Amino acid sequence: MTELARLKFYATQPHPCSYLPEEQATTLFLDPSQPMDVKVYAELSDVGFRRSGDHLYRPHCQRCxxxxxxxxxxxxxxxxxxxxxxxxxxxxxxxxAVRPSFNEEYYGLYARYIEQRHADGDMYPPSREQFTTFLVRDLPFSRFYEFREQGRLLAIAVTDVLPNGLSAVYTFYDPDEERRSLGRYAILWQVGETARLGLGAVYLGYWIRNCRKMNYKTQYRPIELFVNQRWVVLS
Known part of the structure; x- marks a missing residue:
């Protein structure tokens, strides 16, 4: 096992929280000079870290x-x-499954999703640069899972394949196909794919009880939460 204690981390200055407007957030980042090693990433995912673009991070807020x-x-x-x-x-x-890349089909779906579903968020308005920096990274473990019906692109689940499971980085989908519940289906498919690959878990990111956009995750049972430095099953 990698000696995580030897890794260097940097904390940001407090800034407005994207999820709880009344709170100030601080984020802990792995030293960006550290190579994006899949084993280190997997071990960090087991203590609550996530990937965004080229960075591994975890909330490190003092009050919250x-x-x-x-x-x-x-x-x-x-x-x-x-x-x-x-x-x-x-x-x-x-x-x-395809390697992450930029094309107008992918970006068009992403832009419509952000514009119709997240116009109140910090990712609005979408841009090609934002899409590329956030999701199109040349990392050997990263995948774009294309969801298509008769060739038509319905969704993309940006997913990292780790030794301990699949890390669901981000999913975007056709906002006009509401009846399909594509966001939920993408998670269900990733759970099935994780089992098929013989891996442990789907890492969903952060559950936030008082944030509507993040509290849906407890709909999947059993769900494990990382509390007091250990994973516990939510009863």
Whole structure:
């Protein structure tokens, strides 16, 4: 195991929180001079770190502990009746793994998603530079999972394939296909893919109880939360 204590980390100055407007956030980053090693990444994911672009980070706020890392243990996941309906509704979708890249088809879907679903967020307005910096990174473990039906692109799940599981970096999808619940389906598919690959869990990022955009993650059971430096099953 990598000696994580030997790694260098840097904390940002406090800044407005993207999820809880009344809070000030501080973020802890792995030293950017450290190579993006998949084993280090996997070990850091097990203590709550995430990837954004070329950076591994974790919230490091002094007053607030609302951001709690969450993961779905793939071998123990049991879909609810509603989740089974979502899977059946999308059974004609074909999924293909490709290396991250920029093209106008991908960007067009991303731009429509941000404009219609996240116009109130800090990623609005979308831009080609933002898309590339955030998602199109030349990393050997990163994948774009294309979700298509009869050739039409419906969604892309940006996912990192790690030794301990799949890390769900970001998903964007056709905002006009609301009935399909594509965001939920992408998570369900990744749980199935994690099990198929014989890996441990899908790392979902942070669960925030009082943030509508982030509290949906407890709909997947069992769900494990990283609390007091250990993973515990949410009862």
């Amino acid at each position: 502990t609302a951001c709690i890392p969450a993961r779905i243990p793939a071998d123990r996941f049991i879909p609810t009746r509603q989740q089974r309906r979502i899977i059946k509704r999308n059974e004609e979708i074909q999924v293909r």
